[in-house]
Amino acid sequence: MEKKTTHKAPLFHVRKKDDTTLIQAILIRAVFVVLALLVSALFIYFVTKLDPISVYTSMFKGAFGTSRRTWITIRDTCLLLMISVALSPAFRMRFWNCGAEGQVLIGGLTTAALMIYFGSKIPTVLLLLIMLVVSAAAGGIWALLPAVFKAKYDTNETLFTLMMNYLAIQLVEFFVDIWDKKQSHSVGIINMAGHGGWFPEVLGQQYTINIILVVVITVAVYVYMKYSKHGYEGAVVGESVATARYAGINVPSVIRRNVLLSGAIAGIAGFVEVAGISHTISKQTAGGRGFTAIIVCWLAKFNPFIMAIISLFLVFLDKGAAQIASDFGLNEFASDIITGILLFFILSAEFFINYSISRSEPVKEEH
């Protein structure tokens, strides 16, 4: 007790801000975008010895340089957005569905199976409808299994859905092996000749159906979650299980229903990927989008319109990184570092929107 404490104060004060206006928030984000570009320009200039401006130009060209590239960017954005939208009914209830990857794969797998076995037997329009329903059902069931256990035994859905991904990957590998006719360890392009079960061109564009599907589903999920009785129940369960029970809501049934919906949309995303984009199936079909979608969903706080913006941004970075890697002969790590720096700064902006930091005033010495 005789020991005298030294005069010291914490270096910084971090305070929660609750009065950030929309304009301030936009300004802060703008400042961080500029900062991100500057810092990564330093990296480009000093580490890779390249001209930052031409690197940025190349990035932009990678995503929007030609009409074809623009369409690919839009196509990939749609797919990522659809998976993110798929997660929202589950996440809204705090059911951490980390299994979108597997649900997409299973949806893709059933689609591929239907294409292979019925591609030349059933007219494409009818086949597409069947594939839509079957892939949704498959993805839904894949997600429902962990939900049933969660609802009944309160098992941890994060682990359960994660493990289901590996199961899905193994299943895909198993069927790829069965369908692999040329011993090439891949299925190859399915129905290359007749395009059976492929999305037809609409309005002269290959990806019109992809876009229509994603827009319809996004708007439908938004309306369902915001204006329907079911959506209300899900929101209450997500806020507090005790409140839900107090209101007489059957919590297990709401969990099952929302997760089924979540898995079904992810399954449809698998259908879009296989029938509408790649026309093949492999364990790479989901391509990690099931995990990226978690980030998108979180950052957007479940708002589908913000999800669209974030999806576009992430796809843009991805395309841009690939482009600079090939344009300048950089290895992929260098371009990943550049996109990493951009992402880091843009995410940091959120912290400064929600908190303010000030230097503490030094404690006055009294003599």
Added chain:
Amino acid sequence: MQEAAVSMRHISKSFGKKVIANKNVDLDIYHGEILSLLGENGSGKTTLMNMLSGVYFPDEGEILVNGEPVSITCPKDAFDLGIGMVHQHFKLIDVFTALENILLGLPKENDTKSGRAAVEEICRKYGFELDLDKKIYDMSVSEKETLEIVKTLYRGTEILILDEPTAVLTPQETDKLFAILKNMREDGKAVVIITHKLNEVMEISDRVTVLRKGENAGTVLTSETNEQQLTEMMVGEKIVLDINRDFVENKALRLEVKHMTVLNPDKKKVVDDISFDLYSGEVLGIAGISGSGQKELLEGIMGLQKCEEGSSVIYYSTAHGTHELVGLDTKQIIGYGLHLAFVPEDRLGMGLVGNMGITDNVLLKRYRKGNGPFLHKTLPRQTAEKIRSELEVVTPDLEYPVRRLSGGNVQKILVGREINNKPTVLMTAYAVRGLDINTSYTIYNILNEQKKKGVAVIYVGEDLDVLLALSDRIMVICEGRMTGMLDGRTATKEQLGYLMTKTGGAH
């Protein structure tokens, strides 16, 4: 005058721009004195003391200990200066014994043997009763409180701060604690108790400092003040401290609870064979130490807890006939249109949805109404507007998340929704916990109004003075058993306190 043990000068602390917890507060604490820090919930009492104990660091101002300016950046600094604080939520490790908790984190030389001797010496000196080998999970709240105090004393506390120490104690336990605090005062220690209970302030303290909205509203000597003056200092205006209790004729039976038994997940009886009747036009108070089964009793009636075989709750209503509630779930109770209203203890965790506005919260029990898959919000919006204007709820708009509103506004919304449905039975659990004095009286008045309209009201409370002033009858429970049913107009606090701790029940 002697030098102050602690002086706080021009202390300010804010959280964000909107929440100003303390503003330019001056406070002196002296050795050999018990100081009450009085104020309503949210007036900044705990924040101010947390800056002494190293939990927070002030934005502005300075702290002097024995005349020396100091800087307290962490709890360790506070201990080194001889400042110890017992928080409202105890910081104890459940699976350790009392002694292990006391010695935890101290240097090796405080081994079990010498430590035990020193702790026993402290207990003897001040009159603590403490079993040093008892595990925390076997302890009552009162024992834990005692242990927390001994723990700070062992660490050399000269200035002891207690945050709402009597909130969970029975009257008898409070008396014991106060005797100990007086011993400490005789020993020259400085004691600060944070409280909002006026009778305790009058009973124990030498001086009172009142905080109002984060500012020092004045310091007075206890011997020169009275409860009315202190209330006015706390609230900043004159208010009438009377609770109305009207007598209603022609009571009719509304609820008949028979042999209700509820088990907790460990299969222990938390409600043990409780039977009582509830009539229209009365307030039935339920007294008991918190956690004695009050929550489970009310939730059992509402169909939120499973009642064991043999339990029966019969609901009588002129409009809806007679129903056996045991076996029905909440959805059925709501679906049958039974007018059972329930204001649960956990307002934002059970009664309301924190992130939704008033309209969506009004919707909570009636969202199923109306045809089709979509919500019908027109009527709920009108109800929300009515609740806002009639109960004077302060909110920017009807969609503003209720969790961001003050506790009083939150409770007004919850109570407003429940009485809007014209209940036959209105059950409330700790309806005024954490509310300011004005809102508390608003709630008492609402309950009394409901009673006059013929509603059967259950009021689970913790403040015995209020229970005695508001209730027509008071049921006392202890460890899940009913230990007495008293007439609210003739019962005394001592009777209640005795029954609240009478283990074994009245059978």
